[in-house]
Amino acid sequence: MNYLIISTLLFIPALIIIYWVHHQYHLDIVVTHAPPPISAPLVSVCIPARNEENNIRRCVEAVLGQDYPNLEVIVLDDRSTDATLTQLKEIATRDSRLIPISGSDLPEGWAGKPHALYQASAIARGQWLCFVDADTFLAPNALSSVYAKAIETQADLFTIMTKQILGSFWERTVMPLVMTALSVGFSPRKVNDPSRRDAVANGQFIFIKRSIYDLIGGHEKIKDQIVEDKALSENVKWNGHRLVVADGMQAVSTRMYTSLETMWEGWTKNIYLGLRDHLSLLLLGAFGATLALIAALFLPVWPLLGLIWYLNGGGWMGGAVIVEALFVWGYLIYIRSIVAKKMEISRWYSLTTPLGAGVFAAMMLTSAWKVVSGQGVTWRGRKYHPN
Numbered sequence: 001m002n003y004l005i006i007s008t009l010l011f012i013p014a015l016i017i018i019y020w021v022h023h024q025y026h027l028d029i030v031v032t033h034a035p036p037p038i039s040a041p042l043v044s045v046c047i048p049a050r051n052e053e054n055n056i057r058r059c060v061e062a063v064l065g066q067d068y069p070n071l072e073v074i075v076l077d078d079r080s081t082d083a084t085l086t087q088l089k090e091i092a093t094r095d096s097r098l099i100p101i102s103g104s105d106l107p108e109g110w111a112g113k114p115h116a117l118y119q120a121s122a123i124a125r126g127q128w129l130c131f132v133d134a135d136t137f138l139a140p141n142a143l144s145s146v147y148a149k150a151i152e153t154q155a156d157l158f159t160i161m162t163k164q165i166l167g168s169f170w171e172r173t174v175m176p177l178v179m180t181a182l183s184v185g186f187s188p189r190k191v192n193d194p195s196r197r198d199a200v201a202n203g204q205f206i207f208i209k210r211s212i213y214d215l216i217g218g219h220e221k222i223k224d225q226i227v228e229d230k231a232l233s234e235n236v237k238w239n240g241h242r243l244v245v246a247d248g249m250q251a252v253s254t255r256m257y258t259s260l261e262t263m264w265e266g267w268t269k270n271i272y273l274g275l276r277d278h279l280s281l282l283l284l285g286a287f288g289a290t291l292a293l294i295a296a297l298f299l300p301v302w303p304l305l306g307l308i309w310y311l312n313g314g315g316w317m318g319g320a321v322i323v324e325a326l327f328v329w330g331y332l333i334y335i336r337s338i339v340a341k342k343m344e345i346s347r348w349y350s351l352t353t354p355l356g357a358g359v360f361a362a363m364m365l366t367s368a369w370k371v372v373s374g375q376g377v378t379w380r381g382r383k384y385h386p387n
Helices: 002-021 056-064 084-092 112-123 142-152 169-185 210-215 228-237 260-275 279-298 302-342 347-373
Strands: 043-049 071-077 098-102 128-132 136-138 157-161 205-209 243-247 252-254 377-379 382-384
Touching (some): 043 056, 043 112, 043 142, 142 157, 142 205, 169 302, 205 210, 228 243, 302 347
Parallel strands (some): 043 071
Antiparallel strands (some): 128 205, 136 252
């Protein structure tokens, strides 16, 4: 009877937690196709690039292929040691709208990406600035559609969640779980509510009025912030300006990582930088890692334990444990299959949930340990230490 009681005590919270975790992400504002505006203000697309030879051509050519009629593209080569700058110069010979810049050495007190965007924005002439990561790719109507929605929502800073391109097994196993975890930490409805202080932006694509950018001090104001997108969004919203986060998956896509190794390095860095200054997020991260470990380690053996008990005289109570375990499994696989479909990968990847949860938990715990122990992280050849 004790085994059945324990199973039932796990059964009900498990269903509640699975439901709650998967119902926190509400992107009510959606970027849909819009024609090029008749009166189009100049948009300056600013792209930071550090060792991006595998992405930069596709990224830049997608921006240059926009149907938006009035734009310039400024790419800041951030001391790359690969062919990034060579590719940029070659493209620039064919399209004068592209302005490649060789970045200066990183000054003391600056983080890499804020310094790169500070340099790019310094020569930008547009009424709107559009910050785009080098691993992000725009559909031909992306700028026109984003501009229309930004005007419609009266946004001062308009940012979007991009479609994630998932090519490898590990991307499809881990990334959907990471994106679900992020949805728990940041509610779009709260961010879009002017009465709340919640603020976040996706650095892969940020569209901001130049006048507002200058008014809040731009990237110079947040020069030491590694999570510069969130810091920028806070400066906008907390100074009384309109911040909007939207679903931009129809217009923009991103290929963040291409292997387990790069995913581990990138997300461990991201999680670390997000947790190091926020005790509440550190505790939430520890809670999330615990849930992920439970999913990774206990869920697969729960029905097996019930079966063993049933075969060893557990009777109807052993059968009840099997039913409870399989019901939780079925509900989890069903809801993860919905996530998989939305991310345009096979629903069969829902079956890799325990494996992905284990990897995610390991990344969370590694990052939390780096925070607690005072270690730093390395990203693209630069070492970031605790503040």
